[in-house]
Amino acid sequence: MARDVRSVVEVRRSRRRTATVSAYRDGDRTIIAIPARFSHAQEQEWVAKMLARLEDKERRRHPSDDELLARARELSERYLEGRARPTSVRWSANQGRRWGSCTLVDGSIRISTRVQGMPSWVIDYVLLHELAHLLHPGHGPEFWRLLEGYPRTDRARGFLDGVAYRQEAPAPDLPPEHAAGRPTPSLAGDGARRAPAGAAG
Structure with a gap:
């Protein structure tokens, strides 16, 4: 299922970023990087756009x-x-x-x-x-x-x-x-043995 859009959104302004906007998830936070020159209105517009894009991408990866x-x-x-x-x-x-x-x-x-x-x-x-x-x-x-x-x-x-x-x-x-302190490896599902190439079924 798609991630909850109510997670914390952190906007990062960058002087090196001139035109592009990027967004990614970092745990429960959503990081959106925008050019430092953006106005408050542009920031709000792009935050809404990028959240929608992330949600769409995640929905496509977790279809019902x-x-x-x-x-x-x-x-x-x-x-x-x-x-x-x-x-x-x-x-x-x-x-x-x-x-x-x-x-x-x-x-x-x-x-x-x-x-x-x-x-x-x-x-x-x-x-x-x-x-x-x-x-x-x-x-x-x-x-x-x-x-x-x-x-x-x-x-x-x-x-x-x-x-x-x-x-x-x-x-x-x-x-x-x-x-000491090494994280314990975990297996996703029960794929303990390699499946043959392309063996979906």
Whole structure:
């Protein structure tokens, strides 16, 4: 879900910044950097704009189940000629090491909650991967041909491989003097084993 817009907003004016405005989250704070020359009215205008942009970006990274279904149908129309027709698409916390799964009998798709917060183009790839499974259950040549039209297939597969690797990689051995106070590594979800490239389902 999108972050609460009522979090603390900190506006930072910079003399080195002449025209650009940037915004990012830092814990519970939202930092908005603006040129020092901006008037109070310009500051208010740009704070409102940047908060809206952040909220939109975060919403796209945390779509609801209904939004997932709508997006899946759009992707099917665009890349699969509308042939994949999911009956439901929802987030699921019990996908094991998979990024997603589908049931051919009823056309339902489940997307791992580990995907939440990832870039929208990665979410699109995982959705498209499961949509393709509604047409081809396995991972043979015909299956992968269905994904050739999506321009970020290779990039998304690489992204997911990187996430899986990071989740399974052991913590580096540190000398005893550095071990004290070291944060305990945590795994997102239960991705303790690397998933095969592109193995969304």
